[in-house]
Amino acid sequence: MVRYVYPFEEGDGKNKMLLGGKGANLAEMTQFGLNVPPGFTITTEACLAYLEHNRLPQGLLEEVHAAMREVERKSGKTFGSTSDPLLISVRSGSAMSMPGMMDTILNLGLNPETLQGLIAHTGNPRFGYDSWRRFIQLFGKIAMGVSDERFDEAMSAVKKRVGAEQDVDLSAEDLKALADDYLKIIKQETGEEFPLEPYTQLEYAIAAVFRSWMGKRAVDYRRQFKITKDMANGTAVNICTMVFGNMGNDSATGVGFTRNPATGENVTFGEYLVNAQGEDVVAGIRTPQPISRMAEEMPDLHRQLIELRDKLEAHYHEVQDFEFTIERGRLYALQTRNGKMNARAMVVTSVEMEKEGLITREQALLRVNPALLEQLMVPTLVTDGKIAALAQGLPASPGAASGKVVFDADTAEARGKTGEKLILVREETKPEDIHGFFAAQGILTSRGGKTSHAAVVARGMGKPCVSGCDAIHIDVRAKKAQIGAVTLSEGDVITIDGSSGKVYPGRIPTVEAEFFEELKTLLGWADEVARLKVFANADTPRDAERARRFGAKGVGLCRTERMFNDTARLPIVQEMILAETLGERQAALDRLLPIQRSDFIGIFNAMEGLPVTVRLLDPPIHEFLPTASQLEFEIEHLRGLKRALRNMHELPETLKMLDPELHKQYVDSLDNLEANLAEYQNENRFDGLIDRREAMLQKVRALTEVNPMLGHRGVRLGLTHPEIYAMQLRAIVEAAAQCMLDRVDIHVEVMIPQVCTSQELIRVKAQLDAELARIEKMRGLRPQIAFGSMIEVVRACMRAASLAETAEFFSFGTNDLTQATFSFSREDAENKFLPFYQENRILRENPFEVLDLKGVGRLMEMAVRWGRETRPNLKVGICGEQGGQPDSVRFCHAIGLNYVSCSAPRVPIARLAAAQAKLREAEYDPKILL
Ligand code: PEP
Ligand code: MG
Numbered sequence: 001m002v003r004y005v006y007p008f009e010e011g012d013g014k015n016k017m018l019l020g021g022k023g024a025n026l027a028e029m030t031q032f033g034l035n036v037p038p039g040f041t042i043t044t045e046a047c048l049a050y051l052e053h054n055r056l057p058q059g060l061l062e063e064v065h066a067a068m069r070e071v072e073r074k075s076g077k078t079f080g081s082t083s084d085p086l087l088i089s090v091r092s093g094s095a096m097s098m099p100g101m102m103d104t105i106l107n108l109g110l111n112p113e114t115l116q117g118l119i120a121h122t123g124n125p126r127f128g129y130d131s132w133r134r135f136i137q138l139f140g141k142i143a144m145g146v147s148d149e150r151f152d153e154a155m156s157a158v159k160k161r162v163g164a165e166q167d168v169d170l171s172a173e174d175l176k177a178l179a180d181d182y183l184k185i186i187k188q189e190t191g192e193e194f195p196l197e198p199y200t201q202l203e204y205a206i207a208a209v210f211r212s213w214m215g216k217r218a219v220d221y222r223r224q225f226k227i228t229k230d231m232a233n234g235t236a237v238n239i240c241t242m243v244f245g246n247m248g249n250d251s252a253t254g255v256g257f258t259r260n261p262a263t264g265e266n267v268t269f270g271e272y273l274v275n276a277q278g279e280d281v282v283a284g285i286r287t288p289q290p291i292s293r294m295a296e297e298m299p300d301l302h303r304q305l306i307e308l309r310d311k312l313e314a315h316y317h318e319v320q321d322f323e324f325t326i327e328r329g330r331l332y333a334l335q336t337r338n339g340k341m342n343a344r345a346m347v348v349t350s351v352e353m354e355k356e357g358l359i360t361r362e363q364a365l366l367r368v369n370p371a372l373l374e375q376l377m378v379p380t381l382v383t384d385g386k387i388a389a390l391a392q393g394l395p396a397s398p399g400a401a402s403g404k405v406v407f408d409a410d411t412a413e414a415r416g417k418t419g420e421k422l423i424l425v426r427e428e429t430k431p432e433d434i435h436g437f438f439a440a441q442g443i444l445t446s447r448g449g450k451t452s453h454a455a456v457v458a459r460g461m462g463k464p465c466v467s468g469c470d471a472i473h474i475d476v477r478a479k480k481a482q483i484g485a486v487t488l489s490e491g492d493v494i495t496i497d498g499s500s501g502k503v504y505p506g507r508i509p510t511v512e513a514e515f516f517e518e519l520k521t522l523l524g525w526a527d528e529v530a531r532l533k534v535f536a537n538a539d540t541p542r543d544a545e546r547a548r549r550f551g552a553k554g555v556g557l558c559r560t561e562r563m564f565n566d567t568a569r570l571p572i573v574q575e576m577i578l579a580e581t582l583g584e585r586q587a588a589l590d591r592l593l594p595i596q597r598s599d600f601i602g603i604f605n606a607m608e609g610l611p612v613t614v615r616l617l618d619p620p621i622h623e624f625l626p627t628a629s630q631l632e633f634e635i636e637h638l639r640g641l642k643r644a645l646r647n648m649h650e651l652p653e654t655l656k657m658l659d660p661e662l663h664k665q666y667v668d669s670l671d672n673l674e675a676n677l678a679e680y681q682n683e684n685r686f687d688g689l690i691d692r693r694e695a696m697l698q699k700v701r702a703l704t705e706v707n708p709m710l711g712h713r714g715v716r717l718g719l720t721h722p723e724i725y726a727m728q729l730r731a732i733v734e735a736a737a738q739c740m741l742d743r744v745d746i747h748v749e750v751m752i753p754q755v756c757t758s759q760e761l762i763r764v765k766a767q768l769d770a771e772l773a774r775i776e777k778m779r780g781l782r783p784q785i786a787f788g789s790m791i792e793v794v795r796a797c798m799r800a801a802s803l804a805e806t807a808e809f810f811s812f813g814t815n816d817l818t819q820a821t822f823s824f825s826r827e828d829a830e831n832k833f834l835p836f837y838q839e840n841r842i843l844r845e846n847p848f849e850v851l852d853l854k855g856v857g858r859l860m861e862m863a864v865r866w867g868r869e870t871r872p873n874l875k876v877g878i879c880g881e882q883g884g885q886p887d888s889v890r891f892c893h894a895i896g897l898n899y900v901s902c903s904a905p906r907v908p909i910a911r912l913a914a915a916q917a918k919l920r921e922a923e924y925d926p927k928i929l930l
Contacts, residue, residue, distance in 0.1 A: 004046040005063040007070055008039055018043050020236030022093030025336050032315055034308065034333045038074035039240030040067040042206060044094065047234035050210040061203065067239070068202075075241045080198040084121045085114035087131070087242040090205040092212055095232035097337055099457065101221045101434070102235055103142040103212040105205045106277065107135035107242060111196035127247055129175035130167075134277065136182040136194065139201065143208040146189045148430075154181040166286060168275065202239075209237045217434050224438060240334070243327040246277050252298070252326045253277055256291055258309045259319045261341040262398060264348025264518070267292075268309050271449045287468055288449045304331040312336055317359050318367075319349050342398060343368075343375035344516070351518040361525055362919055368522065370886045370912040375399065376519060377905040381497050382511045387504055390483045390494070393444070393469025395501035396455035401442035401464045402495040402507040405488050407476050409436025416440065423494055425481055427474050429454040437463065442496045444503060446472040464498030472503075515549070523551055523908055526915035532893050534910045535611070535901035537879055539563060541602030544612075547904040551911055554611035554747070555603065556811065556901020557879035560728060561617050563599050564592075564624060573624045578699055582723070589727040596728060600735035604746045611747040613811065613879075613901075615790065616728050616764070618753040620713040622703040631697040635690055642686040709816075709825065714754025714790075719763060726767055733771045736783035749786040751811055756795040761787075761806040788875075791863055792816035800863035804870035811901070812860055814880025818847045821856045848881060851888035858929050861895045868896075877901055886913035893917035894924045 006012075006027065011019050013028030023041030030036045042064065049057035072078050077086035087109045092102035110118070110132050119128035140146040155167065158178045164170050170178070186194050195201050212218060213235045221227070245253030254272025259265060271288035274297075294302040305324065308331065312320040321339040325332050341349065350364040359367070381400040403421035406412045412424050416439025424440040426433065428447045437443060437457055442464040445454045449468055458465030473482045479490040486505065488494065495504040535556030536547030540563070544555055564573045569592070576588035603612055626634075655663040705711035718725040732750060739746045752764050765787050776782040789796065789803050792813030796803060800810070819826040824834070826848060837843040851857055860878075867874045877899040882888040884906025892900050893914060902910050917924075 001059065002045060002057075003063070004043050004057065004060045005067045006041050006043070007067055008036060008041070011041055016095040017233065018045065018236070020044060020093035020095055020238070021097055021337055022091060022335055023236045023238050026238060026240070028315075029333055029336060032311075034311060035331065036333050037241035037243050038071045039088070039238060040071065041093075042237040042239070044234035044236050047210045047213055047236065050207065051214060051234070056203065056207060060206075064202070064206070064239075065199075071239070071241060077241070079109055080114060082113045082117040085109055085117045087114075087118070088202070089238075089240050089242055090202070090209055091238045091240065092209045092235045093238055094213070094235045096225075096227050097340070098218060098221050098227070098232075099340075100430075101212075101218040102215065103209050105135075105138050105142055105208070107131045108139070108201050108205055109198040110135045111198070111201075114198070122247060124247065125172040126175065127244070129172050129179060130170075130246060131244070131277075133175050133179040133182055136179055136186070139205065140182065140186045140189075140194070142212070143201075143204040144186060144190050144192065144194075146186055150185045150189065151182055154178060154185060157181075168286075206237050209235060220434055224434075243325045243330075243332045243334075244277070245273070245325040245327065246275050247328055249274055250298075250326070250329045251275055252301075253324070254288070254291065255321070255323050256305065256309065257319060257321050257339050257341075258313045259339070259345070259349055261319070261321070261339050261345050262395065264341065264345035264352065266349075266352060268306060287447065287470075298326075301326055301329070301331060308333055313358065317353070317363070319345075319353075343372040344398065344519075346372055347376070347516075347522050348518045351521050362529075364522065365526055365529060365912065365915050366919055368912060370889075370909045370916065373519075373909045373912060374905070376513050377908070380499065380511055380513060381495065381504075382509045383504075387506075387508060389502040390486055390505050391469050391471040391503045393446075393466040393471075393501045393503065394449065394455075395497075395499050396467040397443075397458040397463060397465035398499035399442075399464040400495060400497045400499070400508070400510055402493060403441045404491045404493055405481070406436075406440070406490055407474065407479050407481070409433040409439075411490070412436040412439040423496055425472070425474060425488070425494075426454070427476075429457070442466075442498065444469060444472070444494075444496050446470055446474055458498070464496055466496045466498055466501050466503055469501070469503060519908070523911050526911045527551070527553075529918050530911065530914035531918050532889065532897060532914040533899040534907055534914055535613075535877065535879075535899050536904050536907050537883075537901050538603070538904065540599070541606045543904065544603045544606035547907060548607065548610075550904050550907040552610075552904065552907045554613070554899070554901075555607055556611075556613055556877050556883075556899060557751075558603060558612060558614045559618065560596070560599075560615060561619050561623075563596065564617075569595060570624060574696070576724075577621050577624060578695060585721075586723060589723055593727050593731050596731035597735045597738075600732055601738055604735060604739045604748065605744055609745045609747075611749060613749040613751050613788070613809075614732055615751040615753055616715075616718055616725050618714050620703070620705065620708045620711055621717065622700055622705075622708065625696060625700050625703070628697060628700045628704070631693050631700060635693050635697065638686055638690045638693070642690075645686075709819065709827070715752050715760045715764065716754060718752070719760060722767065725764060726771075729764075729768050729771045730774075733768075733775050733783060733785065736785060737775050737779055737781055740781055740783055741779075746783070747786075748783060749788055749809065751788045751790055751809075753790045753813070754793060754816070755789045755791075755803065756793045757799065758802045758806055761789055761803060765806055786875075790816075790879075791860075792820070792880075794820050794859065797859040797863040800866040801870045804867040804874050807867075807874075808871070809875035809877070810863065810867055811876070812863075812878040812880060812897075814851060814856060814860075814878055814882050815848065817859065817880065818852060818856050818882075821852070821859060822847060824848075850885050851880075851882040851891055853891055853928050857891055857895070861929060864895055864897065875899075884910045886910075886916070889913035890917040890920070890924070891928070893921065894926075894928075 008027045008030035011027030013024050016024045019041045046057055046060055068079055072086055075086055077084050079086045087107050089106045090108055091104040115128050115132050119125045137151045141148055158174055162174050183194050245251045252272050252274045253276050254270055256270030260269040268291055270291045273288045319339040320336045322336040323334040325334055346368045350367050353359045354361055354364040403423040405425050406422050407425055412422050413435045416422055422440045423442045423444055424436045425444045428445050443454050443458045445467045446469050455465055455467045471483050481488040493507050495508040533553045535554040536552035537557040538544040538547045538555045539559050572588055572591050576585055579585035655666055736746055736748045772782055786808045788809035789807040790813045791810045815826055834846055864876050875898045878892055879901040883900040884902030889900055889910050900910050
């Protein structure tokens, strides 16, 4: 017989799959001696059984009844009692934390009779009616499907009627009337009576929480965060004795972090509200007090809270995000989980906890999700202090973002799809707004604290958020917000700074993040551990300097064609392409040579002491020319101008005959124009311009290929036009020689793109050797230049053993290799069919983002093995976009690559991922390729 129910005293705190994270932690906290109210957990297996058969599994209710009797015994209260009733909370909780995505019901067990017992026992009618109306609302919404708006309207109506500002201003009588209104609303909306029998309520509630696993927001959340069934399957239900933070001024409720989740600072951080229940804090209905304030307001409780915090950290060796309630001076722990922090706080706490001896260095490295570091590479605002902020809110999630204001999540989703940058502006957010978070660049709310829903969700996503910005008055219907004298309409641009809490009008420029000390320390540790080196893809000296600042240990790919795209250089490149004779082409190349040479000298200097891999020209040359349709348009336009000019001169004669007065006016107006047009009087000038474009058009047509990506590019172009590579090789060799003369420590490598056969390598190698011999003869020095091959063509993988005879190193170009392996165009797939493939799970990941291990990865693994059979010390790396993606880095480590090379902002991510790959290498499953 399957067991579905585990009291907190018996549950296995490690079994989150079965008990959910919350249930497992409640069990663990109970078992290591924290003051947790009595309760039990119904397993995720019960949830799956419910979802499969659409009814509670057999035997579950009997187990629940037995467990409830135990809870009654431990709490000394009776469920359904009319003198001192036991009330319970019914909370969801799966193996993965999904804050606010599933449902929870509080105060269950109340009905008009038990309510009288509660009032009699507490002597507090206001508290009794407040609990009752809260329960009706939650139960009505979650178990009976009545929308919140109906209850909110009733609440507003009562407040208005009695002139109350906040719900705490309502009297017991007001709340009693409100509860009656709520019951009527439920009857109207559902046609059903509200269930009064406590066990019936419990049965409804368990089923409702189970169903919330398949609710839209939970499903969306799992899809967005790629939570698979192996990570969390179904929700558990936690049934726990209610303790009340709303029993008067010696009661409170709050949420805390054992350290500051925005900065990592080692101080208890959080918020609490006196005389309130849990959801008041999270929903941002009243703005709560910071925990630091508790030390003055409730010193004894503050001491208890710090004690709780210390016990939690000492036990979990991890920053905890906990919920607590104080009922009449007694502190209860209601929940704990590992704290979700932004990247900065993760890094700071890792380094500090290592220094405090709470975790080891390995744990510190493994604790930070490398992908999170991207947040630290996010831009911050550049303000000279002159732009006045429109308003100041709470800095709830750091980073800065600009975008057009939208007031609801649906609009955000719709406009976001067209690529607009948006800021979602709400009074407060609720879990159903989640799709708006995905679409927006940042979130701004007028209510709620730093632990409000908006703040927590935005931090988790690494999006900037300003919360509790009460200067903003939002009218959702009119799609307008008022801040002082300023009115914001939908579509107006604002900037928010989640690090300072400021809101600015318009768009403000941003600057890149700087490395802070703890990040440097952590990445330093990472470099000590990692076997894989991390290089950067950098095409200019400026890029190279930046890459070095981010900790790159070399340039793994310098795409020389990027240097050609400069506006001053492009005309020379075009001249080279359009040249009719070899002599003309050589003349253009001779002009490019010094430019390339100085580029290389710049990069070699910037990377002094570290390797720089220069790749010879790769793309087809038509990429440097305008498109045929662009040229056709220009030619037509020039012809039109030429005609207009001719007409302008003919028109006066015609006008003179027809209308002498009009003719006079026209001639006068032409006087000025004529002066300006003098230059163009000569039609030949137009002809010259037109001829040049026509020649270019002809060339473009001649170069047109049906499949340019598979066409005349890379080494194929290099071999058919050897003068181009000759110029590039000369520039590299001369730059290297110059650096040697300048005593710059250089490590230059030349790499050939698109190679498919060793003959290609042999021929370019001969060109390099000739250049080296030439410089040796001229200057008496011979730079050491390693020679290698891109491996980005399927055949190159298959011929790796042969290529390694000439190539001293390989670098996987996984952009092209992925294209070639899948036959997916790297230019089009991502905005054509790949999203469909991913949504429909035909492919789990976008292979251009995350290395496809089973296909591309397998080719790589073979190529490395075969290459090293020929040349055991063959150096192998990757320079495709996947090179900075943590899972791909892990794979590269596993198959024995020497380095990964990625864009500069991803270098820190790859450094940490490389260390983690090493630390976790024993766990790596070699079957991953099968
Ligand atoms: C590649 O193909 O992965 C690569 C690095 O080269 P490029 O993106 O320039 O084609
Ligand atoms: Mg390529």
